[in-house]
Amino acid sequence: MSDATVFIVDDDQAVARSLRWLIETVRLKVETFASAQAFLDGYDAAKPGCLVLDVRMPGMSGLELQERLAARRTHHVPIIFITGHGDVQMAVRAVQAGAFDFVEKPFNDQDLLDRIQRAIAFDTEQRVREVQRAQLRALFDSLTPREREVLDLVAEGLSNKAIANSLGLSAKTVEVHRAKVMEKMHARSLSDLVKMAMQNSA
């Protein structure tokens, strides 16, 4: 099924084991960590999945871990916080700081599993988008400075003639650059090319 992993960070080993036992029923991989620090040290951001995090932990709290992860330049794993009774404020803070979701103890098993699935779907989407963005960036990086100038003006909707005037080139030369850009960017049409240019600048 899914290649995703559910990362569990809980200082309570029994709770962590029980979560693993429960989550494995939906055939997801599970990795448990006994502390926030252990997760920071051992987590591989390349692995898709989501993080299930107890908000209250001795040492580094769940909120602190969230902060540390947010500061990293790597992929941001979606976080589901598990909060105890009366920790609503902490949950609100976590969501404001970008947490994907939270569940309050005691939680319904189906509810938790549904949220985990949604978090994983979100992560997959994010990763696909990240890959696309990286690919696009690589394509752009393959353009020469002159080709990029031409592309920018094409994206602005200028005709070949106008581009030639603006860059002090012959229309013929512009035509050649433009064909080269189309080829390098794997663009199927002009509108495709304009879309990619817009995505890259976004």
Add this chain to the structure above:
Amino acid sequence: MWLGFVVLGGALTVALIGLAVMLLRLREAEQRVRDKESEHLGVLDRLQENEYRLRTIIESEPECVKLQAADGTVLEINPAGLRLLDAGRPEDIIGKKIYDVVAQEFKQIYRENMRRVFEGEAVVYEFKSVTLKGRTAWMETHAVPLRDARGAVYALLGITRDITEHKWAEEQGRRHQTELARVARLSTMGEMATGLAHELNQPLSAIANFARGCIRRLRSGDMAPADMIEPLEEVCEQAERAGEIMRHVRDFVRKSEPRMTAVDINQVVRSVVKFTELEARQHETIVTLQLAPQQPRVWADSIMVEQVICNLVRNAMEAMAETHSLRREVMIRTVPHGEDAIEIEVVDTGPGIDGAVIDQVFDQFYTTKPDGVGMGLSISRSIVESHGGSIRAESRAGGATFRFTLQAIPLRLSNDERRYSIHS
């Protein structure tokens, strides 16, 4: 003959001189008397002047000045005093008993203070008064004894002012204080409960997760019976862990076991009265004592017993205040109960206890107060029982009685033994 004349003349002269001297003396005496008289008159004038001046001062004094006899009869009162008591004419007050304008619940306290003044003390006291027009006001009186020439106290001179507004502000402040204390107490309990809830939540959610994991596997049919052993063992372990947490809580509670010493129970009662003085005044309650003679000693943790009596007294005051009982009185009695026990009674004049719930009053979380927690009497009972005693509640016409027993130390104990028990 001439000699005769001469002699006669001489005698006459002497007589005349004598007469003149006498006249002179008489006149002098007269003058002296007149002087004395005018001096006397001057003194009288001055006295009159003095009295007039004093009277003017007293009459124009903005605060109530009055003289009272030992039986409470008002001898004199100034216009400010009349105004204070809403009296139109002096005769509305003068010649009447001051108790007529003292609020019911303060009469006893007032009498007690008067007695002290007539014993020669200067006393400051506060009381509630009900004026001739039925207005209720808080008063503060500075009272001093007035003595006659032989030094006997013949009257009380009292200066009284209306402190209602001040009192009101004070009450507001105190209410605020009480509220703060209550919130603090509740939040401490709340914190404890939250901590405990969090602790218990851990094994409970683990149990739920293991159990649900099993159910899901069994439903989907991909679980062999043997695979259930491990998660079920986890479930058992977590249930034991929850039990362990509860045992900790019990141990924690048990740690506060009483520290027994030989305690003078009457002394404990007196300190309770001191602690609850403010509340008694606030609730307009008179606290009276009826203490066993010979200072009976009991084996007890004085702090804990103090807490029990405090709880009972506070409950009584609150019950009476809530139902607006007319007579609000709490009596604390210590009564020898056979050879080896002392009974402590707290008797109130409140509404009593409904017969249907009298057996429940010591239950945890039982309360009749809108913001009560229902722990006071339950804690009291466990304290009394940890002392080997028992506590009972009784309701009679006109109030409730709570009584509990404590183990007494026999008075026959030798001094050595007693010393030992006091310091042990």
